[in-house]
Amino acid sequence: MLHYFLKRLAGAIPTLFIIITVSFFLIHAAPGGPFDTERHMTKEIEANLKRAYHLDESVPQQFLRYLVGLAHGDFGPSFQSKDYTVAELIEGGFPTSLMLGSLAMLLALVAGLSAGIIAAFRQNTGVDYSVMGMSMIGIAVPNFVMAPILTLVFGLWLSVVPVGGWEWANVILPVIALALPQVAAIARLTRGSMLEVLRSNYVRTARAKGLPSRITVMRHAIRAAIIPVVSYLGPAVANIITGSVVIEKIFSIPGIGRYFVQGALNRDYTLVMGVTIFYGVIIILCNLASDLLYGLLDPKVRYD
């Protein structure tokens, strides 16, 4: 197990290196630079600015410099937000993004698992059809369509949640909008695997020996049924991170996702790189965690 863990961790290094390399050369290939402004700048000022940020060096040289910085844990200064380093910007935005993301993940797991299990128990009834219909909608309707509709209905027409400002009640709608597609995906996965497990021999045996159905489900069925959901956790985290980019924009939430879009549009090279690497690491770690958890739940999996 420890061996497997270390091996996977070592395997993450080339992945990370590819993420860094590709994103570095891509963002530097984008037309325009961080200091292109409407105002005309004198040649001297421009040259000084470029020298200060080492933009006068060749791209491979800059790449080496960036790698050395990274090895020392330095993401560099932000090119656009003067006086801030990229690390400071990420530190400032991350708590908000993390809260939003983990609440959405929690909601997705709780709602998705329970909806899936209920649908499996009531297979081919109205309950099943409505859960599956709702989850189809959840998968199909993009969250940037869902978010304005939710705001319109619950914020403006029904006035149950506040629309402006940024306090705890403002978290409700973004979290729901962010979680819905994942709720739907998890519900579908759970229903499918639950149906399979409920028909399996060992569940029939448990029932036959007189175990109440509630205990059969809690002790035996769920454990096997959530395995596909566990392996979906990695992609789910990636989807939530992707979704947070638009959700943070729609609800003007001060998180990291917003920085990325701004950074890409303003050619804030270091900020774009920093966010990509940061989220890359999170996704790699989540995939690793979900694989380890998978092995813990499924005794058939062997680490080698």
Add this chain to the structure above:
Amino acid sequence: MVDVRLQDLPRAAIEEVAGRSLWADARHRFLRNKAAVSSVIILALITVACFAGPHLGLRPQDDVNYDMMPAAPPDFAAGYFFGSDSNGRDLFVRTLYGGQVSLTVAVVATFVSLVIGVIWGALSGFIGGRIDGAMMRIVDILYSIPFIFFVIMLTVVFGRYIVLIYFAIGSVSWLDMARIVRGQTLSLKRKEFIEAAHASGVSTWNIVLRHIIPNCLGPVVVYVTLTIPNVILTESFLSFLGMGVQEPQSSWGTLVSEGATVMESAPWMLLPGIVLAVTLLCLNFVGDGMRDALDPKDR
């Protein structure tokens, strides 16, 4: 679904020995799926409306009507079915033009991902050994990359050429396809019926043509139908963030983005979002229907 055919079997076996092909079976199963069939009809209507509609005497998409400015609610008498946007332009016409962009993305990007994915997967599966290992390792690495960030960067790089954005989207959605095709090729290579065909003297070319390709095609077709909604979603996601299609052109994503900013005063401007949602919903139903029809053991 299955027991009906079992009952029919004895008579059918006597009367007609020539079995039904995979595709005839699949068509039969698909046509029975009401949700999938109605989705196909709705999608056909939307496609025809988007591509033919603007030529049927509707006003041009950049036609500014000062009486309908700013955004005015739907007015059927005046021919503004979706109302008008903040600049007094016909929102229905803009939705149709936006649909052209979104549907074109669907075709181009899915085709790109199909070509890359099938070639990568088939090569990996056929060659096998170390090359297979290396090629699949690359796919694994790409899997753990935060894709949307790369698409956004590609969009920034290619910003001025909209077609290249389609390619960018396609070039990041081929991973699943490659895995599916590789898996199929690997398992098919060792199947008994392939061996039997070899033994009975069928030429390699005929084996590939008659057995391997048709057997790969099912999962590929299923996966293509499931890729289309994802691709449309990615494009509208980018346009929503202001990185895809630029004014005066529109895509469903840009229209939703405009609508979201003024929904308080002009909720009808979210109608393009509803059209987008209906399209994606239908595509998902068709994809599910295809999977049930072509890959019944997957259920």
